[in-house]
Amino acid sequence: MKAMLRSKRFWLIAPAVLYIGFFMAVPLVQMAYVSILERGDYGGVNWGVFSMDAYVSFLFERDLMDNLVLNTDYLQVFARSFGLSAMTTVFALILGFPTAFYISTQPQGRRNFLIFLVTIPFWTNILVRNYAWMLLLRNGGLVDGMLGWIGIETGGLDILYTPYAVSIGLTYTYLPFMVLPIYASLEKLDHRLVEAAFDLGADKRRAMSRVILPLAAPGIAAGCILVFIPCLGAYVTPELLGGGKFMMIANLIGSQFGAARNWPLGAGLGFVLLALVLIAMMVYSLKFKSLPEESR
Amino acid sequence: MKVDVSNPLWRFRGITSTAMFFFAYLYLPIVILLALSFNENKLATIWTGFTTDWYVTALSNDDMLRAAKNSIIVAVSATILATIAATFAAMGMARGRFRGEVGVSAMLVLPLLVPEIVTAIATLLFFVALGIKLGLITVIIAHTVFCIPFAYLPIRARLEGMDPALAEAANDLYANEWQAFRRVTMPLLWPGILSGAMLSFIISLDDFVISYFVGGAGATTLPIYIFGMIRIGITPEVNAVSAMMLIVSIVFVSVSFLIDRIRY
Numbered sequence: 183m184k185a186m187l188r189s190k191r192f193w194l195i196a197p198a199v200l201y202i203g204f205f206m207a208v209p210l211v212q213m214a215y216v217s218i219l220e221r222g223d224y225g226g227v228n229w230g231v232f233s234m235d236a237y238v239s240f241l242f243e244r245d246l247m248d249n250l251v252l253n254t255d256y257l258q259v260f261a262r263s264f265g266l267s268a269m270t271t272v273f274a275l276i277l278g279f280p281t282a283f284y285i286s287t288q289p290q291g292r293r294n295f296l297i298f299l300v301t302i303p304f305w306t307n308i309l310v311r312n313y314a315w316m317l318l319l320r321n322g323g324l325v326d327g328m329l330g331w332i333g334i335e336t337g338g339l340d341i342l343y344t345p346y347a348v349s350i351g352l353t354y355t356y357l358p359f360m361v362l363p364i365y366a367s368l369e370k371l372d373h374r375l376v377e378a379a380f381d382l383g384a385d386k387r388r389a390m391s392r393v394i395l396p397l398a399a400p401g402i403a404a405g406c407i408l409v410f411i412p413c414l415g416a417y418v419t420p421e422l423l424g425g426g427k428f429m430m431i432a433n434l435i436g437s438q439f440g441a442a443r444n445w446p447l448g449a450g451l452g453f454v455l456l457a458l459v460l461i462a463m464m465v466y467s468l469k470f471k472s473l474p475e476e477s478r
Numbered sequence: 479m480k481v482d483v484s485n486p487l488w489r490f491r492g493i494t495s496t497a498m499f500f501f502a503y504l505y506l507p508i509v510i511l512l513a514l515s516f517n518e519n520k521l522a523t524i525w526t527g528f529t530t531d532w533y534v535t536a537l538s539n540d541d542m543l544r545a546a547k548n549s550i551i552v553a554v555s556a557t558i559l560a561t562i563a564a565t566f567a568a569m570g571m572a573r574g575r576f577r578g579e580v581g582v583s584a585m586l587v588l589p590l591l592v593p594e595i596v597t598a599i600a601t602l603l604f605f606v607a608l609g610i611k612l613g614l615i616t617v618i619i620a621h622t623v624f625c626i627p628f629a630y631l632p633i634r635a636r637l638e639g640m641d642p643a644l645a646e647a648a649n650d651l652y653a654n655e656w657q658a659f660r661r662v663t664m665p666l667l668w669p670g671i672l673s674g675a676m677l678s679f680i681i682s683l684d685d686f687v688i689s690y691f692v693g694g695a696g697a698t699t700l701p702i703y704i705f706g707m708i709r710i711g712i713t714p715e716v717n718a719v720s721a722m723m724l725i726v727s728i729v730f731v732s733v734s735f736l737i738d739r740i741r742y
Contacts, residue, residue, distance in 0.1 A: 281497045415594060452600065
């Protein structure tokens with residue numbers, strides 16, 4: 183302990199770690215604690231009064247006779263979030279893999295520039311990005327107008343405020359996370375292996391499915407995780423492009439601190455979301471990080 | 479391995495067209511938003527003429543300016559705090575391996591792993607439990623947390639690429655620790671620090687979810703203000719404010735990347 187306090191390294195690292203520890207790790211633990219407290223009558227929580235209501239009310243509600251009956255409202259929100267996230271991941275993969283492949287076959291200078299182009303939208307404001315899609319997708323918006331221009335009369339596209347709009351917005355928001363890891367694994371790919379496949383009589387489809395795709399698998403898996411996880415916690419896109427009608431988990435959590443005023447339930451849902459994210463990451467790292475270096 | 483792109487074997491069907499579609503999809507909304515912010519027409523998305531009136535309207539809106547000022551106060555404070563903490567942490571981590579290194583590294587990037595909404599409500603509950611009044615101070619505290627990893631990673635990367643022999647040489651030549659830091663490490667490290675600080679600044683300026691929950695009534699930042707405006711409806715003024723935010727982000731990120739490419 184004394185040696186630790188005397189070491190310069192300790193004093194260099196401590197401020198950042200203690201800051202994150204105090205203002206993030208402690209609040210997360212406290213959130214788990216709040217989730218097993220009783221809700222206050224007028225919002226807030228009754229500190230020190232324990233109750234499992236938050237977790238019970240996730241699945242059940244009390245009917246007039248005070249019996250517990252199954253209530254699937256919250257489960258539906260979870261199912262919708264998983265569905266939309268899975269759909270988004272698939273869309274992102276369909277667009278992201280060819281793009282990453284394309285970039286990896288470009289000359290060096292051009293590659294860096296293209297990768298830079300992929301990352302720029304990530305750094306722009308998420309509200310602004312989703313707002314831009316509202317402009318495009320609304321009735322009389324650009325997509326509607328273009329379809330009319332090429333002769334398809336939609337009579338109002340009615341796509342904004344639907345799950346499709348949410349899915350388009352989510353794909354747009356998280357697409358860069360798919361391209362970057364796939365590009366990283368394709369860049370390292372030994373092209374002699376692909377050429378060897380061609381020499382041995384493989385056609386393009388086989389070279390792709392038997393050589394390139396398996397070698398890019400860790401990048402693809404990382405990309406899928408990096409898209410799926412933030413999607414699951416998306417707040418802004420369903421709020422704006424879903425018009426508040428298609429709640430995802432994050433919106434449900436947020437609403438417990440607004441109109442619904444059920445903090446323990448909000449904390450419990452937050453804890454469940456956090457657990458899901460950590461489990462997904464653990465599964466990923468067990469599956470892919472533990473492999474020996476050569477087989478990656 | 480170099481790819482001989484001229485070799486037709488490397489051309490897979492659909493790759494180039496999908497990539498073109500990808501970049502169009504990525505940039506179409508941005509281009510359209512920028513274009514519409516200069517559109518004279520008040521209602522429709524039909525182009526009727528060029529005007530900068532909406533920028534004038536937006537920039538003379540006092541509520542918007544107040545929100546922008548709040549955002550800048552928060553972003554500057556969080557950036558300074560996070561960059562100082564991150565620089566020290568990166569230097570400490572660069573001093574070779576130690577026990578518990580994995581845990582410490584995980585802690586430093588923890589804010590990147592936890593979903594934003596979870597961070598937001600956990601921080602809100604924490605401040606409420608401590609009885610701290612919500613306001614700009616709580617927003618600054620919360621922003622500093624997630625700015626630390628954004629500042630830390632570029633600084634750490636820069637240190638990793640640095641030759642440790644340089645600092646050792648300075649020591650051998652009788653520089654004390656402070657002199658070695660100021661005269662050798664710092665001149666080599668500053669592009670990393672500046673780049674990290676700029677990324678922190680932009681991440682803080684753009685944050686919506688966390689500010690929205692830990693801000694309380696008196697701490698309306700620009701994204702919260704924009705959110706309120708979007709909820710009311712699509713107006714040319716929102717287009718102009720959004721376009722300005724977009725441009726600020728793109729300029730900052732581009733400069734940050736250029737600085738990061740400065741050679742050792």
